[in-house]
Structures are given as structure tokens and as C-alpha cells.
Amino acid sequence: MIYAVGIGPGSTRTMTYEAMYAIENSDVVVGYKTYIDLIKDIIKDKEVVSNGMKQEIERVKKAVEIAKTGKTVAVISSGDAGVYGMAGLVLELAEHEDVKIIxxxxxxxxxxxxxxxxxxxxYCHISLSDLLTPLDLIYKRVELxxxxxxxxCIYNPRSNGRPDYLKNAFEIIKKYKHISTPVGIVKNAERENQKSVVCTLGTIDYDDIDMLSIVIVGNSSTYIKNNKIITRRGYKL
Structure with a gap:
């Protein structure tokens, strides 16, 4: 049995009961080292298999090998396993093993x-990481x-190797959205050292943003009230 488990943004208090149950009922936990560290307190009695970035295929192949021995394996992702997570790879590489997405x-x-x-x-999700997606396609998705x-919702907005991708994306966005459009930035959401900033398309400070940040850009009905961002659903108030 293989569980593809989304452990949430980073703290055990934001994990679902189902995610907790799947991990508790697994013999082995497989994951990226950073995510393993986030849940180390609840997997002390588990066999752990971890490795670094860009080794996702190797992790899942190892999980499948272990599952073939009869053990129950939890392959963990931060957030939701099916949103830029490991669920797809698990389903692609599993053979006859039972798979449950959490x-x-x-x-x-x-x-x-x-x-x-x-x-x-x-709303939509767009990742600015071009490790697996061509940059011209990313910018096309931003424009559309x-x-x-x-x-x-912009994932992987900025890194040392991609310092200008977000700025370039915002120049595209400004062709269709007013510079007063609200923008929210959250770094380390639901983790230690969480930081949030509310600004606009015209006042964003790119230096506030890194790979641990999520950037949310509003639509034409989005506004700021008491430093909170609200997108109108359309109710007549």
C-alpha cells in the first residue's frame, strides 16, 4: 500500500486527520528532507527514506520497491499531494500496488x-519555476x-537563479490589470517566521519575495479593507 500524503503547509496543526492517520499507519515514510524535518516529531518510530531536491523520481521508485515487500509506505509532499506534489508520480510509477491520495x-x-x-x-495556480516547464509557456499562461x-496564485515566484521572472510576469499582468490591483505576499505560510505583506501591482517590493513565498494577485473586484484582501463573490450587499 502506498499513501501519497499532503502534510499541509508546514505545521502539524494544519495537517488533516486523514494525513495523520495515513502516516501513523505507515511502516515507512518517504520524502524530501526538508519536509521530513517538518514532521519529525510524529515519525520517530518510523523507517524514514529521504533525499534532496530534484530527486523526486528516485524517491517514488524507492517507495514502490518498499511497497512490493509488503510494507505500507507514505510518500509525503508539503501542501496537497496533488498540487505540485508527488501524487502524479506515485500513480505513474506504481504498478500493482494500491495507492491512496491524501x-x-x-x-x-x-x-x-x-x-x-x-x-x-x-482563481488559478501558476508556478514560475521553469525546471519542468518552458519559460515561454509559463509567460503565456500568465498572460491568458x-x-x-x-x-x-503564483508559486515559486523568485529565486537567486530566477531573480526577474516575477517582475517579468508582473509586466505582463499590468497590460490587463490596473496597478492598484491588490497583491498579497506570504512567506513561510503556517510555518515559523511567517511574514505577510499587502500591497498592489504598482507598489510591490520584489526583494520581499523568495522561493518560500506565495504571491496572490487579485482580480478586478478585489479590494483591501483593514489591511485584508477581499475578492467580491458578487453578493448584493
Whole structure:
């Protein structure tokens, strides 16, 4: 049996009961070292298999090998296993093993709760990491989402190797959204050292943003009230 488990944004208090149950009932926990460290207090009695970044395929192959021996394996992802997580790889690489996907609180909804209620209407997720997706395709998705007036949740917004991708994306967005459009930034959502900033398309400070940040850009009905971001659903008040 293989569980693909979303452990939430980073603290055990934001894990679902189902995620906790799956981990408790697993013999082996497999995951990226950083995520293993986030739940180390609840897996002390487990066999643990961990490795570094860009080794996702190797992790899942190892999990499948272990499951073939009859052990129950939990392959963990931060957030939701099916949102930029490990669920897809587990399903692709599993052979005859039973697989159960365990959902979790993903970074965008965790960040949204910190910021207020920015996701009250149609929204999309776009990752600015071009490790697995061509950059021109990423920018095309940014443009179409902005043109469609979606609220936009931007994952992997900025890193040392990609210092200008977010700025470039915002220049595209500004063709369709006013510079007064609210923007929320949450770093380390639901983890230690959480930090949030409410600003606009025209006042964003890119230096506030790194790979541990989620950036949420509002739509034409989004506004700021008492330093909280609200996207109108359309109710007549």
C-alpha cells in the first residue's frame, strides 16, 4: 500500500486527520528532507527514506520497491499531494500496488487565509519555476490568466537563479490589470517566521519575495479593507 500524503503547509496543526492517520499507519515514510524535518516529531518510530531536491523520481521508485515487500509506505509532499506534489508520480510509477491520495492544505489556501479572502472567485495556480516547464509557456499562461481576470496564485515566484521572472510576469499582468490591483505576499505560510505583506501591482517590493513565498494577485473586484484582501463573490450587499 502506498499513501501519497499532503502534510499541509508546514505545521502539524494544519495537517488533516486523514494525513495523520495515513502516516501513523505507515511502516515507512518517504520524502524530501526538508519536509521530513517538518514532521519529525510524529515519525520517530518510523523507517524514514529521504533525499534532496530534484530527486523526486528516485524517491517514488524507492517507495514502490518498499511497497512490493509488503510494507505500507507514505510518500509525503508539503501542501496537497496533488498540487505540485508527488501524487502524479506515485500513480505513474506504481504498478500493482494500491495507492491512496491524501489531500492537504495547499500553500495558496494557507496564504489566502493569512491575507483575508482573496480566493472568493475564480482563481488559478501558476508556478514560475521553469525546471519542468518552458519559460515561454509559463509567460503565456500568465498572460491568458491576466486577460481572463483570474485571481492568480503564483508559486515559486523568485529565486537567486530566477531573480526577474516575477517582475517579468508582473509586466505582463499590468497590460490587463490596473496597478492598484491588490497583491498579497506570504512567506513561510503556517510555518515559523511567517511574514505577510499587502500591497498592489504598482507598489510591490520584489526583494520581499523568495522561493518560500506565495504571491496572490487579485482580480478586478478585489479590494483591501483593514489591511485584508477581499475578492467580491458578487453578493448584493
Amino acid at each position: 489531500s492537504g492544505v495547499t500553500a495558496s489556501t494557507a496564504a489566502a487565509a493569512v491575507l483575508g479572502a482573496p480566493l472568493m472567485h475564480d 490568466a491576466a486577460q481572463g481576470d483570474f485571481v492568480m
